[in-house]
Amino acid sequence: MNPVLVAVFCTLHLSAPSQDPSALLQSLRSLDRQLVQLEGELATLKSQEGKLQEQIASLDVALSETGLKQVRVRADLKKRVRALNNMPGGARMIALGQANSLKDYLELSRMLRWVANHDQKLKSQHQKEANKTQLLKNKRQSSLNILSEISADIKSRRENLGLQRRSRIETTQTLLGNASHLELLSGAHRQAYQRLENTFRKLKPATGLSRIFSQNKRSLPWPLIAPVEVGYGTVRELAYGTRLTNFGLLLKPASGTPVQSVFDGTVVYADWLDGYGQLTIVDHGRGYHSLYGHLATIEVEVGEIIKTGSTLGTAGGTGSWTGTRLYFEIRSQGQAQDPVLWLRR
DSSP, rough: OOOHHHHHHHHSSOOOOOOOOHHHHHHHHHHHHHHHHHHHHHHHHHHHHHHHHHHHHHHHHHHHHHHHHHHHHHHHHHHHHHHHSSSEEEEHHHHHTSSSSSSHHHHHHHHHHHHHHHHHHHHHHHHHHHHHHHHHHHHHHHHHHHHHHHHHHHHHHHHHHHHHHHHHHHHHHHHTOOOOHHHHHHHHHHHHHHHHHHHHHHSOOEEEEEGGGGTTTTTBBBBOOOOEOOOTOOOOOOOOOOOOEEEEEEEOTTTOOOOOOSEEEEEEEEEEEETTEEEEEEEETTTTTEEEEEEEEEEOOOOOEEEOEEEEEEEEEEOOOOBBBBBEEEEEETHHHHHGTTBBO
């Protein structure tokens, strides 16, 4: 990491923490999120590094095999060149001229053509192996360059992670070291537990869901728990005066979060759809459908019968303009409905 950036970072994050307990608690929460993000980014980079190292090792093996082939072909070519050099001038013409009959002439001619073709094949094979070797060398060098960049990025992020962890320890110690702060922490813990209860209530359907979709308003579980970035019916202003009406909910989850079906049904679509990326549509019967867009992975197939809470895939950013999102929609007879009217509060 650049020494100047390190100094600035230390000044911003490692100076004496504010004694305002609310500010300290907020700082601690922010640090926790940053640590999770940095650790996730570091894990991704380390995975990329491992794959590149395997790729380079594989390229080294391929280069070794190609090199051996090239050596063998080169040796064969040298033998042919020596044999041709040792032949008296015009040997082929002499051989043809000494043919005793048309049959001998044709046989000699056929043999000489075979020899010429064989020589040409040896030459072509040598060139092919030489080109393949050069291609592998270029690919290996490119992989080494990328690996070097990733390794440097990993080192920088590890340094950043260390600084963040140190800042978190200092902030935690400041909070726990003052008796007047403990009451605030206790209240924050109670609030956190209430949020946990609310989350479980949203993810679990209300007791005794009706088997008929239309009779389950405000009772269905959420497809996942995440902030609602754009609500139903919201008109968004895009660039250059473009307006876009949202016909579902646009949620902002963490990448890889499992996405669950909000009700029993049959998968009727599980594929890419331009504008929505990887999309799954579930038919709940009697004209009701739920839609789940921008999925990173799809874990169901068309025709599969699923239950409430079944995992459909994971949240991602496919087809999204703004990163990891889940587009969720409920339709009745093909008409979009406000999903909030159906989901459990």
